[in-house]
Amino acid sequence: MEITNYLGLAVILFALGAATVLLRRNAIIVFMGVELMLNATNLAFVTFARMHGDLTGQVLAFFVMVVAAAEVVVGLAIIIMIFRARRSASVDDVNLLQS
Amino acid sequence: MNDFVAPVIDWAAVSPVLIVLGAGVLGVLLEAFLPDRVRRTTQLVLALGALAGSLVAVGLLWDRVQDGSVAVVNGSYVLTPFGLGVQAVVALCALLGVLVVAERTTTGQDAFAPAAAAVPGTVYEDETRRAGLQQTEIFPLLLFATGGMLLFPATDDLIVMFVALEVLSLPLYVLCATARRRRLLSQEAAFKYFVLGAFASALFIFGVALVYGFSGSVRLENVVAVLAEPSVSPLGTMPGLVVVGLLLVMAGLLFKVGAAPFHTWTPDVYQGAPTPITGFMAACTKAAAVGALVRVVFTLAAGLDADARHDVEVALWVVAILTMLIGTVAGAVQTDIKRLLAYSSIAHAGFLLVGTVGLDEVSSRALVFYLLAYGLATVGAFAVVTLVRERTVTRGPGEGAADDDDGVVLGEATRLAQWAGIGRRAPWLTAAFCLFLLSMAGIPLTAGFIAKFGVFSAAVEAGAWPLALLGVLASAVSVFFYVRIIVLMVLTPPADDASAAGSSSGSSSGGTAAPDDGLDGAGAEPSGVTATLTGTATRTVVVRTVVTVVGSRGPAAVAIALCAAGVLLLGVFPAAVLDLAAQAGQFRF
Numbered sequence: 001m002e003i004t005n006y007l008g009l010a011v012i013l014f015a016l017g018a019a020t021v022l023l024r025r026n027a028i029i030v031f032m033g034v035e036l037m038l039n040a041t042n043l044a045f046v047t048f049a050r051m052h053g054d055l056t057g058q059v060l061a062f063f064v065m066v067v068a069a070a071e072v073v074v075g076l077a078i079i080i081m082i083f084r085a086r087r088s089a090s091v092d093d094v095n096l097l098q099s
Numbered sequence: 100m101n102d103f104v105a106p107v108i109d110w111a112a113v114s115p116v117l118i119v120l121g122a123g124v125l126g127v128l129l130e131a132f133l134p135d136r137v138r139r140t141t142q143l144v145l146a147l148g149a150l151a152g153s154l155v156a157v158g159l160l161w162d163r164v165q166d167g168s169v170a171v172v173n174g175s176y177v178l179t180p181f182g183l184g185v186q187a188v189v190a191l192c193a194l195l196g197v198l199v200v201a202e203r204t205t206t207g208q209d210a211f212a213p214a215a216a217a218v219p220g221t222v223y224e225d226e227t228r229r230a231g232l233q234q235t236e237i238f239p240l241l242l243f244a245t246g247g248m249l250l251f252p253a254t255d256d257l258i259v260m261f262v263a264l265e266v267l268s269l270p271l272y273v274l275c276a277t278a279r280r281r282r283l284l285s286q287e288a289a290f291k292y293f294v295l296g297a298f299a300s301a302l303f304i305f306g307v308a309l310v311y312g313f314s315g316s317v318r319l320e321n322v323v324a325v326l327a328e329p330s331v332s333p334l335g336t337m338p339g340l341v342v343v344g345l346l347l348v349m350a351g352l353l354f355k356v357g358a359a360p361f362h363t364w365t366p367d368v369y370q371g372a373p374t375p376i377t378g379f380m381a382a383c384t385k386a387a388a389v390g391a392l393v394r395v396v397f398t399l400a401a402g403l404d405a406d407a408r409h410d411v412e413v414a415l416w417v418v419a420i421l422t423m424l425i426g427t428v429a430g431a432v433q434t435d436i437k438r439l440l441a442y443s444s445i446a447h448a449g450f451l452l453v454g455t456v457g458l459d460e461v462s463s464r465a466l467v468f469y470l471l472a473y474g475l476a477t478v479g480a481f482a483v484v485t486l487v488r489e490r491t492v493t494r495g496p497g498e499g500a501a502d503d504d505d506g507v508v509l510g511e512a513t514r515l516a517q518w519a520g521i522g523r524r525a526p527w528l529t530a531a532f533c534l535f536l537l538s539m540a541g542i543p544l545t546a547g548f549i550a551k552f553g554v555f556s557a558a559v560e561a562g563a564w565p566l567a568l569l570g571v572l573a574s575a576v577s578v579f580f581y582v583r584i585i586v587l588m589v590l591t592p593p594a595d596d597a598s599a600a601g602s603s604s605g606s607s608s609g610g611t612a613a614p615d616d617g618l619d620g621a622g623a624e625p626s627g628v629t630a631t632l633t634g635t636a637t638r639t640v641v642v643r644t645v646v647t648v649v650g651s652r653g654p655a656a657v658a659i660a661l662c663a664a665g666v667l668l669l670g671v672f673p674a675a676v677l678d679l680a681a682q683a684g685q686f687r688f
Binding site: 007010014017018021027030031034037038040041044045047048051052054056057060063064067070071074075077078079081082084085086 | 215216218219258261262265269272273276282283286287289290293294297298300301302304305307308309311312315316317332333334
């Protein structure tokens with residue numbers, strides 16, 4: 001199979017991810033879109049590494065994975081925090097109750 | 100295959116970054132082991148010490164790099180005068196920013212939630228508040244973010260740049276969510292910042308992938324080499340890859356700079372985040388991101404052929420014009436002080452970009468000076484915002500004037516109208532704030548004037564006089580909205596209390612809830628506020644809120660004084676710093 005097909009796939013996945021981020025309204029789905037973009041990048045890195053015949057691209061893919069994992073930690077924490085706050089009957093300026 | 104060769108690392112050259120990141124790691128450990136009493140003091144001393152140490156390390160390295168850049172870890176970290184200059188600005192602004200973060204004011208409360216994970220409005224949150232918990236993790240997080248910012252402009256390796264981008268962003272996302280007051284807004288700011296930031300970094304890394312595909316390397320100098328000699332790379336004959344890649348990388352960086360059309364997060368995040376964090380983020384992130392942008396764009400543009408270089412320049416022109424336009428026009432109609440400062444920072448991003456179009460050393464030296472002038476004024480201005488607060492008044496209008504000890508100090512009074520007549524209550528604070536605003540406006544004898552003169556003349560020298568002209572015009576428009584605030588603070592009599600005083604206990608809820616109207620945004624429940632207030636009204640008769648200026652316990656006052664002194668000194672005697680900036684102009688060898 002032609003190796004450029006992988007690049008085509010990477011671009012399609014990236015575009016799908018970007019469209020997901022821009023069009024969807026659910027926070028988790030938006031977040032999945034970002035992950036899709038990052039993984040499309042990984043595919044591009046690995047394909048380019050194959051074309052160049054060196055390992056740099058594969059190593060870079062690992063970097064991207066680690067960063068994506070770190071991003072999941074922070075991102076999900078923020079999303080869950082928002083979710084918990086919005087479902088509860090929240091009062092914004094709780095200071096008024098302190099006195 | 101080759102035998103493993105251990106890398107030779109020049110630790111001294113990396114020390115500005117290492118000190119800060121090391122202190123961050125140490126801070127996390129201290130957080131786990133130290134008792135509650137001493138934790139805050141220790142963390143604060145550690146953070147200030149680390150940043151001061153980093154600044155000293157930059158100073159010690161300064162002479163060494165004047166003769167040539169120092170490549171460390173096989174070239175992943177390249178120390179150039181420009182990189183060091185930006186690092187100095189970042190470290191200095193972070194130092195001042197930490198002082199503001201440490202401020203607890205005379206109310207004894209800092210700007211951060213006692214437990215950021217507690218759901219707003221729950222019993223649990225109330226208990227954390229009553230127990231007087233404090234979130235000292237703020238300081239390690241700040242150090243990590245600063246470490247990323249120090250690394251960001253000091254590398255020619257795009258993947259290191261990506262890692263630095265994330266190291267600086269992720270702590271900032273968390274910090275944005277930690278405000279003590281208006282927590283729903285704060286959380287929303289963190290969420291928006293996170294989603295848009297993650298999107299921008301995905302664009303950035305895809306751009307890096309394309310550049311890698313073109314050249315087989317993520318080192319900027321190798322990419323330039325392939326541009327000069329395309330046959331060495333299998334895909335070297337496809338310059339489209341590198342142009343699209345460069346544009347995507349620029350998109351990621353421009354997002355961090357806060358330039359249009361990637362600016363939409365700025366007002367929301369600046370408004371929602373805790374104000375000390377906003378100041379820190381506005382000054383330091385912008386400095387680091389502009390540094391990285393200069394590194395990437397200037398280096399690659401030197402290698403591009405005339406056509407591709409022209410494309411990049413057109414992109415910079417368009418972005419610069421749009422950014423200045425949006426920043427000044429939208430800024431002129433804001434009614435919230437934090438939002439206004441956010442739009443002003445967008446306008447400044449535009450002026451900075453005007454300075455980049457030359458793509459040479461004249462530009463980069465002007466940029467370093469601009470970043471310093473802008474950073475000082477911004478940290479100072481947001482520090483002032485943290486001290487102007489709302490206070491409840493428990494006495495009715497007929498029961499005598501409100502004195503300063505009366506009532507409970509609430510969150511910041513961010514509505515512009517509330518700032519009317521502040522000048523009479525806090526003349527020094529007002530004077531400092533006016534100075535920062537005048538500097539942002541670019542009035543002579545302030546740092547902002549010299550800085551703006553620098554970037555505009557750099558643009559003129561590069562032949563971009565229409566852009567410089569637009570910059571001057573935009574600057575003139577922005578003077579209007581800065582002066583409007585000054586007039587409001589100094590000349591307008593305070594709306595006093597007279598307008599709100601009409602409401603006695605009967606309409607109390609309306610009067611008290613009003614200051615937060617429109618700020619609460621999604622998820623806030625005005626009706627909930629009203630109900631609670633009416634409940635408490637029977638006990639304490641919360642009548643209205645007035646604007647008060649709380650006293651600083653030291654750190655913020657020091658930060659404001661230092662920023663004001665810096666802005667004045669840079670404006671009156673700029674020669675010494677201009678010399679340093681000229682030395683820092685060299686972005687590559």
